[in-house]
Structure formats: structure tokens, C-alpha cells
Amino acid sequence: MWSVPGYASRMATTKTTAKKSAKKATKNVARKATKTATTAKKTAKKTAKRASKTASKSATRARRTVAARSTARPTKSAARRAPGPDAIASLKDDHREVEQLFKRFEKAGADAYAAKRQLVASMIRALSVHAGIEELVFYPAVRTEVPKAESDVLEALEEHHVVKVVLSELEDLDATSERFDAKVTVMMEMVRHHVKEEEGELFPEVRQRISRRDLLELGDRLRDAKRIVPIRPHPMAPDEPPANAVVGGAVAVIDRVRGVGKRAVERVRDEFPSL
Numbered sequence: 479m480w481s482v483p484g485y486a487s488r489m490a491t492t493k494t495t496a497k498k499s500a501k502k503a504t505k506n507v508a509r510k511a512t513k514t515a516t517t518a519k520k521t522a523k524k525t526a527k528r529a530s531k532t533a534s535k536s537a538t539r540a541r542r543t544v545a546a547r548s549t550a551r552p553t554k555s556a557a558r559r560a561p562g563p564d565a566i567a568s569l570k571d572d573h574r575e576v577e578q579l580f581k582r583f584e585k586a587g588a589d590a591y592a593a594k595r596q597l598v599a600s601m602i603r604a605l606s607v608h609a610g611i612e613e614l615v616f617y618p619a620v621r622t623e624v625p626k627a628e629s630d631v632l633e634a635l636e637e638h639h640v641v642k643v644v645l646s647e648l649e650d651l652d653a654t655s656e657r658f659d660a661k662v663t664v665m666m667e668m669v670r671h672h673v674k675e676e677e678g679e680l681f682p683e684v685r686q687r688i689s690r691r692d693l694l695e696l697g698d699r700l701r702d703a704k705r706i707v708p709i710r711p712h713p714m715a716p717d718e719p720p721a722n723a724v725v726g727g728a729v730a731v732i733d734r735v736r737g738v739g740k741r742a743v744e745r746v747r748d749e750f751p752s753l
Contacts, residue, residue, distance in 0.1 A: 564693035564697045565684075565694075568701065569608075569681075575604060579600055579604065602649060602710065602711060603709050605645060607704055609642065610726060614703050614723060618718075619688070638717060640668060649710070
């Protein structure tokens with residue numbers, strides 16, 4: 479058996495060098511992953527700070543806008559503008575939009591998880607906005623102009639609260655969960671009951687007591703409010719003015735930036751699953 483002088487020594491040196499290189503490469507990958515994760519956290523923190531500042535300003539503007547529109551007289555330009563749907567017609571349009579989402583969900587197959595998840599996301603946004611504008615604009619006007627409808631409004635607010643609780647549970651519930659379809663079904667039943675009472679009892683009473691002109695102006699305020707109300711369910715947030723105008727304006731801004739930070743974190747997790 480022959481041997482090359484120094485062969486064993488060179489092999490040992492080569493193995494040692496390879497181990498060091500592998501260890502160094504592993505450290506570099508870990509360092510890059512940590513740096514990326516830290517950057518994502520800093521970005522999310524900065525986004526949250528900006529959202530907080532913007533939220534405060536938006537809440538103040540929202541409060542002033544609602545107060546001003548409730549007392550201001552229509553301007554000449556507003557009078558010349560073609561009127562949009564009045565408040566009741568506008569709210570009924572929202573009801574029809576949500577009902578279409580319900581029917582599409584009911585027609586989806588048992589295993590259509592992705593489609594049903596997307597439909598529920600659309601329901602959450604549509605119902606959150608609809609509840610927000612009713613609580614901010616419509617219900618306060620009804621309580622002022624139609625005192626006899628006070629109990630109906632209070633009942634509607636409670637129905638909103640219960641629906642928001644279920645919607646908040648559905649937000650992060652996987653569509654494959656055995657409780658997913660059941661929760662959606664119960665939520666749809668509650669909303670349909672709420673819509674039936676509003677359109678069958680409350681709306682006719684409101685139309686009798688509030689003038690056509692005021693309902694048209696109220697419709698404009700409802701559409702304006704869609705830009706400043708939350709787009710996610712917040713069951714514990716105030717649902718009556720003035721608190722809902724202040725808190726709701728701030729929460730609405732946070733809702734709209736929440737998705738940006740969430741997507742950034744998800745990208746980091748996709749790139750570095752071990753984090």
C-alpha cells in the first residue's frame with residue numbers, strides 16, 4: 479500500500495477549510511435573514527406611527543365635516559348638481575350588494591375554499607362600511623327626526639354589534655375550518671333579518687317623517703362617510719356619536735394601512751420560513 483507524502487495532512491486541512499466555509503455561509507444566511515426581518519419590523523413600526531398621526535388628523539376632519547354638513551345649507555353648486563339616490567335608496571343598494579355576495583357564497587361548492595374565503599372578505603368590508611355609515615350618519619338623523627323610531631334604532635345597533643362579533647371571528651378563520659361555513663350561515667341569517675326589519679318597518683316610517691330634500695342631502699352624507707368609516711369589524715368600538723366619529727376616523731385609517739404591513743410580513747415569512 480503506497481501513500482503520497484502529506485496527503486493525509488492536506489485532506490485534513492481541506493475538510494477543516496470546508497467546514498469553516500460552510501459555517502461562515504450559514505452565518506451569512508442567518509445574518510441576512512435577521513437583517514431582513516428587522517427591516518420589516520422597522521418598516522411596520524414606521525407605518526404604524528404614520529398611521530397614528532394621519533388617523534388623528536383624519537378623525538378631526540371627519541368630525542368637522544359631519545358637523546358642518548349637518549348644519550350647512552346647500553350651496554348653489556350643490557343645488558345645480560344632479561341629485562344622487564336618497565338615503566333610503568342608497569342603503570337599499572348596499573343591501574342588494576351584500577345579498578349578491580350571500581347568494582354567491584351559497585352557490586359555491588363545498589370545497590371552493592379560496593372562492594368562499596374571498597367572498598367572506600368582501601362581505602366583511604361591505605358590511606363594516608355599511609354599518610359604519612348608518613351609525614355615523616343615518617341613525618343619529620333618525621333619532622332626531624323620528625323620535626318614535628328610537629327603539630328600532632337601538633335594536634338595529636345591537637344587531638350590528640352581534641354581526642360585527644361574528645365578522646371579527648371570521649376574519650382570520652381558515653375556510654377549511656369545520657366552523658367556517660356555519661359561522662357564515664348564521665351571520666347571513668342575522669343580516670337578512672336586520673335588512674327585513676329595516677326595509678319593512680324603519681325605512682317606511684323614516685320616509686314619512688323626513689322630507690325628500692332632506693333624504694337626498696342625507697344620501698350625499700352617507701356616500702361621503704364611506705371614505706372615513708372603518709372597513710373592518712370593531713365590535714368594542716363606540717357606535718354612537720360623537721365617540722364613533724372620533725374613534726371611527728382613527729380606526730378607519732389604521733384599517734387601510736393594516737394590509738400594507740401584513741403583506742410585508744408575509745413576504746418575509748415566505749422568503750425565510752424558519753423565522
